[in-house]
Amino acid sequence: MLTRRNALARSAQVALLLAGLGALPRAALAAYSTAAFEAKTIPELMKALGAGTPVESKDITLTAPDIAENGAVVPVGVSTALPGVKRLLLLVEKNPSVLSAAFDVNEFVEPAFKTRVKMGQTSNVLAVALMADGRVLYAQKEVKVTLGGCGG
Template sequence: MIANRREVLSTSAKVASLMLASGLFGQMAHASGPAAGKGAFDAKTMADMAKALGYGAPAESKDVSITAPDIAENGAVVPLGAATTLAGVKQMMLLVEKNPSVLAALFNVSPEIEANFSTRVKMGQSSNVFAVAITNDNKVLFAQKEVKVTLGGCGG
């Protein structure tokens, strides 16, 4: 029996290490930083971001879905989600149109995992948010939703 938090953490780390070493996790999804390309995080629009990553023009699609509140009571922690049922998706992104950096999160997708991600982002003001799916043939498909922010985020 595990008695304390230290033992739980130690046991969890050992199990995770064994699973990674044996390949049970496959290629894990992760939010990208420098691997996403500095230009993508500096982009001010979705089209600029797609261009910085070397992709085509964005197109709205019913196969991509976004989960976001209609009204965010606190702009410092706004829950957002992106999902798609499309096959052959290599990346999923969450974009916030009026943030200083439009690219809020980028997730690499492998065939072993479901393209369904969620996170929390900071929003300085009411804005359109986008869930974007990039396919293996570099098509950029997206869904959008307006989120109204009632309390400060990035700016306050």
């Protein structure tokens, strides 16, 4: 009869075996530029990333609410069907740090992400696509915040 104690002991043995073989996942390490996440404006961010001036595009889709009742948790999303996307960014123009999220994309990753960002006040939210050919494309939307998420 398999008891709870035996099941836990076997699970621990399997985990040790997998760890010894290097088959267990390790902690993920961020590889983004600190200067990018510390940038206060969009031109500073583009300079930190080594990217050019963004150009508005209908091919980038930004999903965000018109009104966010609580700025601490604003659901936003970015997606595109364009080929050759290297990185997708979510920016909040009036936040202390303009870069809220960055997602690396390759041919095995669908360029569509959803997350929640913190917004201190009503601001433009931008979805930016950094392309393999050097183009920088974006879509933007103003999100009105009724209760600030940064202590307001």
